[in-house]
Amino acid sequence: MSIQKKITILFVSSLVTMTLIALWVERTNLQKAQTIEQNSYLISAKELFTPLVNKQKTELNKRIEELGLQVVTDDNIIKNAEVVYLQPHTFGALKILQYSERYYLYIKYLDQELLLYDVSQDESMSERYITNSLVILDVILMLVIYLVILKILSPLNHISQKMRQFSKGNLFARAAVKTKDEIGEVSQSFNEMASRLQEMVNAREELLRDVGHELRTPIAKGKFALEGVSDSKEKEIIKRAFNDLDTLTSEILQMQLLDKEELFEYSSFKAQTLIAEALSKLYIEDEDEIKVEIEDFEINGDLHYLTTALKNLIDNALKYSTSKPILIKVHERKISVLSSGDELDKELGHYLQAFTQQGRQQKGFGIGLNIVSKIVQKHGFKLDYEYLDGKNIFTIIFVA
Structure with a gap:
């Protein structure tokens, strides 16, 4: 996983966590505010009910002021507000209304209506707005930090790309990062x-x-x-x-x-053509030394270099086989060269290195399989080896 993905996952995780905490705190505060206002309004209603019933206007206004309440004359609130508490009685009703995140006390007695607002809510609302603003500011700050980190790390993608180009043989690849960090x-x-x-x-x-x-x-x-x-x-x-x-x-x-890039000239040809070209480059005195079985298929590659690779496999088989003929078998997008003899002492990878040979054999210089491996690998094909029924089997797998 790339560093950018890791940082993105950490940022998203932190953002989701902070959002959930903020929502939980906001919901909890709203519930607490509703409970506090409801209890406060119920207590205030008891103190205001007597002067309201007795129509003691002066006393009523005095009590309203002492309780920190304010008379509201907006009928839209009564019509559109949500009722969060209702206490009906014979001659009217007591309601607590919620409108635009604020709570109001509504008292009705006979033909008298009184809508009151607790001004202390403004301070509580202000604190909530400040808290929410700080949370939003923190999220914005996290986003800015995230973008800055990505910008700081972005040159690494360029450097990594140039390194990959260099590793693939582009010796002129250079990083163009000039920062002083x-x-x-x-x-x-x-x-x-x-x-x-x-x-x-x-x-x-x-x-x-x-x-x-x-x-x-x-x-x-x-x-x-x-x-x-x-x-x-x-x-x-x-x-x-x-x-x-x-x-x-x-x-x-x-x-x-073969260490150079863009060496091959690709074309399409049959497996039969490849075998014919490889055999034409060998000096074979007796044609009975080679047997060929072909289920032909199409190959896309460099005919010259694939010919060299197959020629080396056939040449090794002719040199080291303990009995003739050797068999060249073409089937299922594979070309196998089978020869009799002892099994290789070590894994195939050992013999793909330059100047390595089987035992003390002196019929070659140990370069042939190295050349085969490079040609096959650069084409994106595979070279396989197995020992079966007393035969060494080298196979070029032409991956589709």
């Missing part, structure tokens, strides 16, 4: 590291390229000079050494080339 320091450190790695990779590529090219000249000269030497056992040994050295040089250069 810790994130800016991370960006600068990444750029410095990327520059140093690019220099090292370029130096390695240049060295391998120069060595490969320089080696080809003396190898070619040696082969040419060897043609003038009379046939002998020593000539065959030297010739084989030159051929091995030429093969090793080519494989090293090819292995180095």
Whole structure:
């Protein structure tokens, strides 16, 4: 889970919790206010009832003032207010009304009506408004903090993107974050590291390229000079050494080339075409050494490099098989190469590393499977190995 998602979850959780607490406090305060006003109005009604009945207007006004009440003459309140308490009697009724979050005392006796308002509610309402305003302000502040944090962390997405590009082979990827904080320091450190790695990779590529090219000249000269030497056992040994050295040089250069991005030229072709191309690149003296079973299917990839990968698998099978023929089997979007022999001593991953071989076999340089693995992996396909019924089975799985 990303940091942004974690922060968002924490913010939403805090916001929901604060909202629930605010609603609970508001509801509790309203209930308390209603109870307090109801009890206060009932007590006030008892004190006002006698002067109202006796029509003692002066005494009534005096009591109203002493109780902190105010006479209200708005008939809309009587008509539209919600009745929260009702006490009817023979000659009228006593009501407590709620209108616009305020409570009013309504007393009716015969033809006399009295609507009163407790002015102390204004102070209570003011306190509630202040409390609610502070809660809203706190929510706004949390939102601002959340947005500021996201803005501060947003350059990390850019840096992460450039790191992914660099890891995939784009050696020119650099972060453009120029802030003077810790994130800016991370960006600068990444750029410095990327520059140093690019220099090292370029130096390695240049060295391998120069060595490969320089080696080809003396190898070619040696082969040419060897043609003038009379046939002998020593000539065959030297010739084989030159051929091995030429093969090793080519494989090293090819292995180095596979580290580059955007190397492949994709096209569609049949599995039968791929097998034919791979076999054409091998020197096979006896065609009976290879058996092919094909259930053809379409492949989308680079024909040249997939040919190289399959050629290496077939070449290994021919070199190391204890009996012939080997079998190339095409089925269910898979191409398998089956050969007789002992099971590999270690896991397949060990042999996918460069310059690793099975036991003490000296028929190759341990680069073939490394090249196969790189080609298959860069295509998004899979290389699998299993040992079944005395046969080593290497399979390229062409994932759809």
